[in-house]
Amino acid sequence: MSSEQTDLLQVVIGGREVLIRSSEIREVVRPLPLTRVPMGPDHILGLANIHGQIVSVIDVVKVSSLSAISSDGSSSKARFLVLRHPVMHVAVWVDEVKRLRKVETRLLKPTKSSSDTVHDIDIDGSRFALLDTGKLFH
Structure with a gap:
């Protein structure tokens, strides 16, 4: 039986x-x-023109419970993640994009309050912060 x-x-x-x-x-x-x-x-780092659309670029650390360990905003690996939203045009600054992971949906249950934007989850013996971008807009 395969899981979602x-x-x-x-x-x-x-x-x-x-x-x-x-x-x-x-x-x-x-x-x-x-x-x-x-x-x-x-938390607004500035505005960027992405494909002719003005997008607000935000610092997630300043609008969530995600605490920064270090930051290298000048890294050549830095990227903007343009988020899906029906009305707002928002991007999140990230220091590096690593990889796409397929994870069993049942593992995504938060260990903290569901009202928080960030939840700690354990996957394959490693702890990650799961960011709920939808809650950034509330």
Whole structure:
């Protein structure tokens, strides 16, 4: 009997291994120049023109319970993850995109409160932070 699986993109944010459901990501792009937003909130790194669309690029560490271990925002491995949302145009800055993982859906049950944007999960003996991008917009 086969169990249902979910595709997760494994990325590094602030030195931490993070998983994001691939269904929540519209595309992955190389970082583009950012236009700062004067007097904007700290979590907005700036605005980027992605395929002619103005996209807010956010720092997930500042709007979630994800704590940074380290950060190398200047890395050549950094990427923007443009998120799927019916109204907003938002991208998340990640330090590195590692790989796509197929994970049994039953393993994605959070160990913390379901109201949180980040849940710790164990997969194959390793602990990951699972980011729920939908909760970033609330």
